Amino acid sequence: MSVLPVSQNKRRALVRSLMIVFGLVLVACALAARTWDVEVRGPMAALLIVFCVLAVLEFATFDEIAKRAHYIAWYWGSVLGFICIALMQVVFAFEAPPFVAAQRTLMDWFGHADASGSFAAGMLFGPLLMAAGFFIVRGIDWMRSR
Amino acid sequence: MRNRLKVLRAERNWSQADLADKLDVSRQSVNAIETGKYDPSLPLAFKIAAVFSLPIEQIFSADEVAQAAE
Numbered sequence: 001m002s003v004l005p006v007s008q009n010k011r012r013a014l015v016r017s018l019m020i021v022f023g024l025v026l027v028a029c030a031l032a033a034r035t036w037d038v039e040v041r042g043p044m045a046a047l048l049i050v051f052c053v054l055a056v057l058e059f060a061t062f063d064e065i066a067k068r069a070h071y072i073a074w075y076w077g078s079v080l081g082f083i084c085i086a087l088m089q090v091v092f093a094f095e096a097p098p099f100v101a102a103q104r105t106l107m108d109w110f111g112h113a114d115a116s117g118s119f120a121a122g123m124l125f126g127p128l129l130m131a132a133g134f135f136i137v138r139g140i141d142w143m144r145s146r
Numbered sequence: 147m148r149n150r151l152k153v154l155r156a157e158r159n160w161s162q163a164d165l166a167d168k169l170d171v172s173r174q175s176v177n178a179i180e181t182g183k184y185d186p187s188l189p190l191a192f193k194i195a196a197v198f199s200l201p202i203e204q205i206f207s208a209d210e211v212a213q214a215a216e
Contacts, residue, residue, distance in 0.1 A: 008170045063171035065184050145174060145183065
């Protein structure tokens with residue numbers, strides 16, 4: 001017999017509460033590391049894994065309408081992120097005069113890095129833009145459904 | 147697709163939250179169905195019909211059918 005509540009709504013509430021608790025512990029770990037110089041990389045990595053598992057469990061408790069809203073937000077949000085990435089590629093690929101100022105602004109923003117640094121920043125920045133797109137689309141949808 | 151969810155719910159004095167609990171979906175989902183922003187899947191439509199103890203066609207109707215009836 002499962003220890004989880006039978007009702008999907010109650011299961012979702014339980015998983016969400018756990019996510020909030022683990023999220024707060026994560027923030028507390030980050031603050032502790034900054035304030036008291038405590039070594040928390042190991043526990044934080046473990047907490048992040050638990051958080052990811054909870055995120056998957058939360059998605060499983062969504063009803064069909066919430067799932068559809070997430071699919072749509074991920075699709076259009078990712079497209080939005082890709083458009084931003086493509087625009088930046090265009091700015092850097094062509095040395096056309098209108099792009100020079102934009103290039104300079106972006107370089108001032110992000111600074112210069114070696115090849116591995118640029119690769120790591122790109123790996124982080126791409127998904128970040130797509131995630132930002134997800135939250136924008138999800139936010140608009142949420143506002144409209146209220 | 148049109149539906150009579152709001153009317154049927156009002157007849158039974160149920161809030162959106164009450165209906166959401168009975169269907170095991172979120173209140174926002176009930177609102178989305180009621181306002182016609184989302185057409186439920188067949189399993190959910192059958193569940194709604196079971197909750198109201200009515201046949202599906204008495205709750206949901208195609209736009210053209212509803213227009214013709216008016």
